[in-house]
Amino acid sequence: MSRIFTQIFYVLFFVCAINIAARAQSITVSGTVKDKQSKEGLAGVSVTIKGQSGGTASSSNGTFSFTTAAKAPFTIVASYVGYGTVEQQVTGSTTGINLELETAVQLGGDVVVSASRTPERILESPVSIERMSAASIREIAAPSFYDALNNMKGVESSMQSLTFKSINTRGFNSNGNTRFNQYIDGMDNQAPGLNFSVGNIVGITELDIDNVELLPGASSALYGAGGINGTLLMTSKDPFKYQGASFQYKTGVNHVNDDNSSVQPFNQLDVRLAKSWNNKFGVKAAFSFLQAKDWMANNYSNFDRVANGVKPGDRISDPGYDGVNSYGDEVNSNLLGAARSVQAAFQASSPAGFGAFNSFIGSGLTYPQIVTLVSTNPAYAALRPALPFLGVVYSLNKGTTASQTVSRTGYNEEDLVDYNTKSMKMSGAAYYNFTPTIQLVAQANWGTGTSVYTGSDRYSLRNFNIGQYKLELKGQDFFLRGYTTQERSGDSYISSILGSYINEKSSPTAAAWFPTYTIAYSAARSQGASDAAAQAAARATADAGRFAPGSTNFAVAKEQIKNTTISATDASKGIYGAKFDDKTNLYHYEGMYNFTNLLNNALEFQVGASSRTYQLRSGGTIFDDLNRKIDIDEYGAFAQVGKKFGEVFKLTVAGRYDKSTNFEGRFTPRITGVFTVAKNNNIRLSFQTGYRNPTTQNQYIDLSVGGGSQRLIGGLPEFLSKYGLNVEATKGYTEASYRAYLASVIGGAANPALLQKYTFDARGVRPESVKAYEIGYKGLLGPRLLIDAYAYYNQYKNFITAVNVYQNVGGSFVKYGVPINAEGEVTSYGGALGLDYLMGKWNVSGNVSYNQIGDLPENYINDFNTPKIRYNLGLGNREIIKNFGFNISYRWQDQFYWNSSFSAGQVPAYSTLDAQVSLKIPSVMSSIKLGGSNIMNKYYITSYGNPAAGAIYYLAFTFNP
Known part of the structure; x- marks a missing residue:
């Protein structure tokens, strides 16, 4: 962390000096904002100069102060959610300005920053943007502001557990969405090693959040790599504007009418403290702790991992059953092949016995007759130890051994993962104001918790923690920040590997379980049993020593395996591990300067640059870093120019150049235009480009998943070479040809001619990019109706997807999952109102x-994962009667097909209803809220293979909200 901050301080005072010199000719605008009726100061009121950039928000007592290069006369605009906007012309003194606001619900008055990286009215934003203010967050019906993001238009999410949700816009939703950026106070909220945004696991607490801004669509021209489908920016409260002590206690229940669990408690405590002195120094601290019983994933549909879809059957009817949320049953083998292996081993160890059995069978003796003969005739006493193998030889000779996939008996997810959800978030920051407009901030966010995450597997995140530490110097026209993200996986492990290795501890698959199964099956078939009866008898025999959930053996094995790292696994010594040990770090620093005020607002001009380093450190449990250290460097720079042409049109052009260690540099432009067709009515047009680099896992992962039945490897050329997938003699076969090969098993003989080799691009996986076209309208039709509509069309190139190939290693096939770029162009389109x-x-x-x-390239795996239609309806009143308000939100979305590396299947249409009623108690600066999410308690899933969520009913008491 010190290396990044050292570099920052090299330029810290230089930038500060430049800014102070630039402000030498500027003036200070200051005053007070009050409630017109109570005459009390209002905190958090946006105060700006009309038609120009810059401004501030009022402090806790209603005072405001900012510096500007504007010359009087000009107009001050004060706006605040719940109050009408006030404009006041300044012709003389710029200090001692008094502004009074009247209570009113006003539409379109928000000021946003993220759309252009400079303050502007939301009505005049050049691209689509959504905003959630601190006031609206207090009124939401959902248990948290993060849950309420679904109420914004075009927003969807994948819920993997109670505290883990992935946000997305404009299609291609996924678990741990890597096409959508999230920032907290300017810090990228993505875990650098595990590649998911930690969202509401760590970061801002509900009492400390000031606002949320959402940009649907591409934003790389301003924010760099990633975010080709959207960017979410969350901003915490400034201690100069929001002071004092606040706390909130929320208690409730979930798992109501849940077949998996009895009703469970839900509790959350939030605390915030903030204080400032002389408008110079300020500090704040926030804490949040949540504890609840997580939703349980219990989809036990039979999953076909070759076809990546659900097939008929269950554990009783299908010997090769592989449940979606059952782990350990991913390990399987072909029964006919296993029988031949057992027979070959028997023949090698006892040629005489093998010959004698075949002689008896050839003479026409039945299986029972041979058993009786060997058991009673002293002449064949030497063959008695070999009798267990008789059934295998007999069944193979008679052709009664089925060519059938047989899987091991798996364990349900509830027996393997930790559903005792906990989330603890802590943050603290110190602020120092050098001048009214130049501020230094030192900030730390840290969180830990227990949750469940879905990637290529179901990961039990136990005591997972991540810290973000930032130092930032910022002014009205510039910022310079550096931060680091420190990721620690704690005691986290992979559920399918845990299930498989518990099976291995009870009975090694190759050495014991499958031979036992095969021998028992063959004996039953040789005695005339049906295939189904023989399969059932064989499983009962093979599972005789299986560690049952709840048993001491199971508990001991589970503890040993989940606390042993994957890289320490040594089957020859009976050592098995499912734990991953991720200690990946990210170091990032960036700066930006806005020259608009220096140019007297004749032209808007911004420049910025950034640099970051990923340090991948997993000890060989996720990445190929057991015997080496892997670093990835990225850097980039951008510029943006905007110009107003009268009062009817504004044109903005931006561009950014980025370079990463493993990929060529690229330029991403953006062009936007805003046409003012009438007062408060604007049409926007934009062409944006975006790109994202392959994730750190796309580049360097080397991990066994699916209970050891599949290996995920990075898409860089070095991994293709490591596993011989780019060498003609050892190339893998395509999934389609492998499926055809398996289906060709007739009479026990597969047709190898059906196998077709897959040729990888020698360049390996490369960044994907998008060209995004959008037209939109946002306007007020009178003071009571706000309309916001847009339509978009996206063209994706080098879309990052994955391919499965099957490599023949000594007669056995090994499955590899490898990131690749889809050939051709992938398009998507849509709109919202x-x-x-x-x-x-x-x-x-x-x-x-x-x-x-749109139309898909040949062989492209469709992972659009998005319903065609979704809608939200809301109704609210802050004060039906004095101090009493309510809010309800209804959400519906259509059915769609979900496709991911973990599972694939149909997600049914669903609807939810959230509601809350609240009572303000001004005498003690408090409020009480009674509410619930999904109050009709209709269990639903957002993505296939993840748990179904029911209702959460809660009661919250908040002091000094």
Whole structure:
């Protein structure tokens, strides 16, 4: 961490000096904002100069102060959610300005920053943007602001557990979405090693969040790699504006009418403390702790890993059953092949016995007759130890051994993962104001917890923790920041590997379980049993020593395996591990300067640059870093120029260049135009480009998953060479040809001519990119109706997907999952419409979105994972009667097919209803909220293979919200 901060301080005072010199000719604008009726100061009011950049928000007592290069006369605009906007012209003194706001629900008054990286009215944003303010967050019906993101138009999520949700917009949703960026106070919230945004696991607590801004679509021109489908920016509260002590206690229940569990408690405590002195120094600290019983994944559909889809059958009817949320049954073998292996071993160890058995069979003796003969005739006493193998030889000779996939008996997820969800978040920051506009911030966010995450497997995240530490110097026109993300996997492990290795501890698969199964099956078939009866008898015999859930043997094996790292596994010594040991770090620093004020607002001009380093450190448990250290460097720079042409049109052009260690540099441009067709009515047009590098795992993963039945490897050329997948003699075979090969087993003889080799691109996996076209309209039709609509069309190139290949290693096939780029172009298109209407104090809202994928290239695996239609409806009133308000939100989405590296299947259409009623108690600065999410308690899934969620009912008490 010190290396990044050292570099920052090299330029810290230089930048500060430049900014101070630039402000030498500027003036200070200051005053107070009050409630017109109570005459009390209002905190957090946005105060800006009309038509220009810059401004501030009022402090806790309503005072405000900022510096500007603007010359009087100019107009001050004050806006705040729940109040009407006030404009006041300044012609003389710029200090001592008094502004008074009246209570009113106003539409379109928000000021946003993320759309252009400079403050602007949301009505004038050049691209689609959604915003959630601190006031609206207090009124949401969902248990957390993160859950309420689904109420924004076009937003969808994949819920992997109670505290783990992945946010997405505009299609291609996924678990741990890597096409969507999330930032907390300017810090990238993605875990650098595990490649998922930690979202509501660590970061901002509900009491400390000031606002959320969401940019659907590409944003690489301003924010760099990633975010080709969207960017979420979360900003915490400033201690100069929000001071004092606050706390919130929320208690409730979930698992109501849940077949998997009795009703369980849900508890959460949030605390925030903030204080400032003389408008110079400020500090804040926030804490949150949540404890609950997680949702349980219990999809036991029979999953075909070759076809990547569900097939008929269960453990009783299908000997090769592989449950979606059952682990250990991924390990399988062909029964006919196993029988031949047992017979070959018997023949090699006892040629005489093998010959004698075949002689008896050739003479026409039945299996029972041979058993009786050997057991009673002293002449054949030497053959008695070999009798267990008789059934195998007899069944193979008679052709009664089925060419059938047989899997080991798996363990249900609830027996393997930790559902005792915990989440603890802590943050602290110190602020120092050098001048009214230049501030130094030192910030630390740290969180730990227990949750369940879905990637290529189900990962039990136990005591997972991640810290983010930032130092930032910022002013009205610039910022310079450096931060590091320190990821620690704690006691986390992979559930399927745990299930498989518990099986190995009870009975080694190759050495014991399959031979036992085969011998028992063959004996039953040789005695005339049906195939189904023989399979059942064989499984009962092979599982006789299986460690049953709840038994001492199971508990001991589970503890040993989940606390042993994957890289320490040594089957020859009986050592097995499912734990991954990730200690990956990210170091990032960036800066930006806005020259607009120096140019007297004649032209908007910004420049910025960034650099980051990933240090991959997993000890060989995720990455190929057991015997080496892997670092990835990325750097980039951008510039943006904007110009207003009168009062009717604004044109903005931006571009960014980025370079990564393993990939060529690339340029991403952006062009936007905003047409003002009437006051508060704007049409926007944009062409944006975006790209994302293959994730750290796409580049360097080397991991066994699926209970050891598959290996995930990086898509860089070095991995193709490591496993011989780019060498003609050892190339892997395509999945389609491998399936055809398996289906060709007739009479026990497969047709190898059906196998077709797969040729990888010699360049390996490369960054994917998108060209995004959008047209939108946002406007006020009178003071009561706000309309926001857009339509988009995206063209993706080098879309990062994955391919499975099957390599023949000594007669056995090994499956490899390898990231590749899809050939051809992938397109998607859609649109959304949002309406907000005011009826007195009533706020009626609704939005609908449509998303569709275009024609697909040949052999492309469709992972659009997005419903065509989804909509939200809302109704709220902050004060039906004095101090009493309510809010309800209804959400519906259509069915769709989900496809991922973990599982694939149909996600049914579902609807949810969230609601809350609240009571303010001004005398003690408190409020009480009674609410619930999915209050009709209709269990639903958002993505296949993940748990179904029911209702959460809660009661919350908040002091000084």
